[in-house]
Amino acid sequence: MRDYVITVNSTVDLPKEWLQERNVPVIPLHYTIDGQTYPDMEGLTSKEFFDKLREGKMSVTSQVNPEEAKEALEPIIKEGKDVLHLGFSSGLSGTCNSMQIAAAELSEAYPEAKVIAIDTLCACLGEGLLLYKALQLREAGKTIDETAQWVEENKLHVCHNVTVDDLNHLHRGGRVSKATAVVGTMVKIKPIIHMDNDGTLQVVGKERGRKKSLNHIVDMAAEQSRGWENDIIMITHGDCVDEAEYVASLVREKMGVDNILINNIGTVIGSHTGPGVVAVFNMGNKR
Secondary structure (H helix, E strand, O other): OOOOEEOOOOOOOHOOHHHHHOOOOEEEEEEEEEEEEOOOOOOHHHHHHHHHHHHHOOOOEEEOOOOOOOHHHHHHHHOOEEEEEEOOOOOOOOOHHHHHHHHHHHHHHOOOEEEEEOOOOOOOHHHHHHHHHHHHHHOOOHHHHHOOOOOOOOHHHEEEEEEEOOOOHHHOOOOOOOHHHHHHHHOOOOEEEEEEEOOOEEEEEEEEEEEHHHHHHHHHHHHOOOOOOOOEEEEEOOOOOOHHHHHHHHHEEEEOOOOEEEOOOOOOHHHHHHHOEEEEEEEEOOO
16 A cells, blocks of 8 residues: 655645644645735744734735646655645635646556545635544554545534634625625624635624624534534634634633644635634534
């Protein structure tokens, strides 16, 4: 049986050190701000990036193209290894399509190799949670096909519960109307967002006030996870670590999980959420 490597896109939003320790290759998307283009997770620090957004600067993102995808995966195959790629949701980017085109071309060029590119229908630490589980399966001796099958069967059980601090960023991304953004911002309405089964973000509720919205996303996660053994909960934030820590304390209290990974949201996804986003990711019955 050939060894296999699990690869991801930079939108997995896990700490670079975490990924490096586990030898996970990352294929980056890019962002452009102030006339400079950088790979996701590179260039500006999280603080620098979000401060620019707070100043009103715009960040424009770009997807991975098929040639970039092929260039990233081919060296792994040339080492005699198979590839399982966990791709950024097709509902948010064309990146996954590029990865799948590259996988098909490489499978044809190297018929002895197995190259599988999965549309996770997840984003951010939702992708990260799937990667965490896939790495556990590989460590337990599961084959590439067995791991891929588990991912396909369980990807819609990865729950994304999100709140943002500023509706205007969602408006720029086409998620809410301008009127909703203006009025909601004036009266301090905080939207509650989740990832649907098509891998797109949907506003599913609202709270008046920040603390209520943070409580709400944890309540959603706790309800979804009933009957599931979550050995880890992941929390992301847009340069608001104190609020992420507050959410973590609620997770410990309401979900009984102590193993919690907290990380800043990446520059590509953060371009669309803006600073102040907080999200909880867990395995659950349904999204």
